[in-house]
Amino acid sequence: xxxxxxxxxxxxxxxxSPLSLECTVEGTSNPNLYWYRQAAGRGLQLLFYSVGIGQxxxxxxxxxxxxxxxxxxxxxxxxxxxxxxxxxxxxxxRAGLPFEQYFGPGTRLTVT
Amino acid sequence: SQQGEEDPQALSIQEGENATMNCSxxxxxxxxxxxxxxxxxxxxxxxxxxxxxxxxxxxRLRVTLDTSKKSSSLLITASRAADTASYFCATQxxxxxxxxxxxxxxxxxxxxx
Numbered sequence: 001x002x003x004x005x006x007x008x009x010x011x012x013x014x015x016x017s018p019l020s021l022e023c024t025v026e027g028t029s030n031p032n033l034y035w036y037r038q039a040a041g042r043g044l045q046l047l048f049y050s051v052g053i054g055q056x057x058x059x060x061x062x063x064x065x066x067x068x069x070x071x072x073x074x075x076x077x078x079x080x081x082x083x084x085x086x087x088x089x090x091x092x093x094r095a096g097l098p099f100e101q102y103f104g105p106g107t108r109l110t111v112t
Numbered sequence: 113s114q115q116g117e118e119d120p121q122a123l124s125i126q127e128g129e130n131a132t133m134n135c136s137x138x139x140x141x142x143x144x145x146x147x148x149x150x151x152x153x154x155x156x157x158x159x160x161x162x163x164x165x166x167x168x169x170x171x172r173l174r175v176t177l178d179t180s181k182k183s184s185s186l187l188i189t190a191s192r193a194a195d196t197a198s199y200f201c202a203t204q205x206x207x208x209x210x211x212x213x214x215x216x217x218x219x220x221x222x223x224x225x
Contacts, residue, residue, distance in 0.1 A: 032211050036215075042217055042218075043200060043215045043216050043217040043218055044155075044200070044215040046212060046213075046214075049211055049212065051211060057211075059212075088152075090154055090155070092154075092155075094211070099142075099143055099145070099160060099204055099213075100145055100157040100160055101155075101157065101213060102157065103147075103154035103155040103156070104154050105153060105154050106152070106153065106154050108152070
């Protein structure tokens with residue numbers, strides 16, 4: 001069966017520090033991968049998605065970036081965090097059809 | 113940008129009652145999906161309804177879709193305390209990327225024991 005992992009679960013970082021969040025998927029090949037951010041009490045904002053290794057589509061211009069170095073690994077990064085980067089970050093995957101997405105447990109990021 | 117808008121934003125009911133949540137969207141869609149999110153957790157897929165379907169059932173869940181009104185509803189029958197969560201609709205828009213979903217802001221459902 002398929003499993004998605006995200007780490008760390010929580011993170012407190014000072015403004016201006018770098019960021020690296022990792023997401024890995026097990027039990028499937030060539031998944032579509034997604035990074036979302038959820039502000040408190042809000043819906044999900046799609047940040048990046050990837051349909052294959054090295055292929056990244058950015059939805060929102062910002063100081064975040066994403067990379068997909070391996071088929072089932074998706075990384076969200078920043079060189080210098082802003083206060084506005086605080087939020088709940090969710091990774092998700094989809095294996096073509098059907099269209100539903102499967103979400104990881106999320107990372108709670110607080111920038112201080 | 114947000115496509116779906118859930119209504120109400122918050123709903124509080126007693127255990128055993130039915131809960132109805134609505135979702136409106138703006139553009140043509142291929143399908144509409146409902147997800148549940150327990151506090152501080154990831155989202156869990158509940159049900160998908162295609163644009164050519166009008167109603168779908170899964171256990172205690174019933175989803176309807178009215179493409180002429182660009183709206184959908186999620187009915188949870190005989191609610192339980194464990195149904196307490198936020199519920200989101202998400203649309204896969206036709207004519208756009210086949211890979212993306214657009215989520216609404218969600219309805220927070222509280223089921224009181």
